[in-house]
Amino acid sequence: MNIDALAYEAVPDRELPIAVKQDLLSSPDNFYKMAFEFQQIMMVYESAIKQIETKLDILNKENKVSGRRNPIETVKSRVKSPQSIAGKLEKRNLPVTFESMVENLHDIAGVRVICPYISDIYSVRDMLLKQPDITLLEEKDYIKNPKESGYRSLHLVIEVPVYLSQATHNVKVEIQLRTIAMDFWACLEHELHYKTNTNVPESVRRELFRVAETIAMTDREMEEIAIELQNLD
Template sequence: MIIRDLALNRFLETFQVKIEPVDELFSYYRCALMEVETKFKVLNEQFALLYDGNPIESIKTRIKSYDSILRKLKSKGFPLTLKSMEENVFDVAGVRVICSFEKDIYVLESYFLSQDDVVLVERKDYIKNPKKSGYRSLHLLIEIPIFLSTGKKMMKVEVQLRTIAMDFWASLEHKLRYHKDLTDEQLILLKDEMKTCATMCKELDQRMQYAKDEILGKEDNT
């Protein structure tokens, strides 16, 4: 709590604003997260009824930290204002949807984006086009309305869809990459090892998908 308060104080001092407008804007982001999370929970429930299975293993939501927002604005050279934050930092609100199988990701994406109140702003497919590090995930930047006492407000939310294997790799890679006191040699070795692990995770996803489609699929048809 003390660390959070210090970060909030730095944020308020840098932006030269009082806490009330900050609390108000961040409450809007939390409302947007609830809207998106509910949509995926409803889809998961519907899939359970129609197909006797849940494509979603878990849903995680987060609001970007005050310090991370400041670093991003400074690194991009944007003005340090709330208006600038809202216009230029698109991942303040983030939802991570962890799926069982790779095909589930694209099925969920299709149903999610077909909803008439979800507006796709940007799509980055790091599953079909992985990053050099080996990172794999489907990123959707969307706008979604929240309904306030004063009217409707459109809010941006970044949605990441991954398999369990993709999330496992990304979570551990992040912890290892930001480990303190690594030498240049260790960083190079770590980079190579992470690429190897990413290939193994991709192969695991492919084999699991094969098991579902070819082995279990044949049982369903008998």
């Protein structure tokens, strides 16, 4: 993405030095300029999400009109908050600037696609990546290679063009593809970690992993049942 004046610092107010806070208060023009710049950047990311959502919606409608089973159950999306962006940059010891944000973070725009079955995940992946204006930058398959925690999902980082009145920006979007069962586990596991201020005990980690394995087995069994029923037609 190429947006002018990306070097303005986007540090949350709680972390701004007193001198900088005073400067912002005494120079409202600087504050307005920073706020306007951030709004512009976020608008481009939101537009990229709309591009992906529109593509998925068209695929949905195509399957419906064709009488085929729909491989997409639900689509969710979000743009990272300023606090989350700043926190991630700091965690990686990167400058907390607009330029650093655009260059280094690939998940500012995020889309999550929930599918009924595992095979649907790869079908949706293939349908998206066949489109000429989508460029695959990175792919991590946590279904074939689950994380140590038991987490499963297919992660794609893609680039999609956003056409504005004066320019075209190639914008990174992270797409996560999961089954309903994978999403159930991941959401609850995240909630448990989020609500726990201390490290999760090893016994709980083992139990979460066991549940993830059980859910993965259920995923496979449900797909086998679906295939068996389909073969009866």
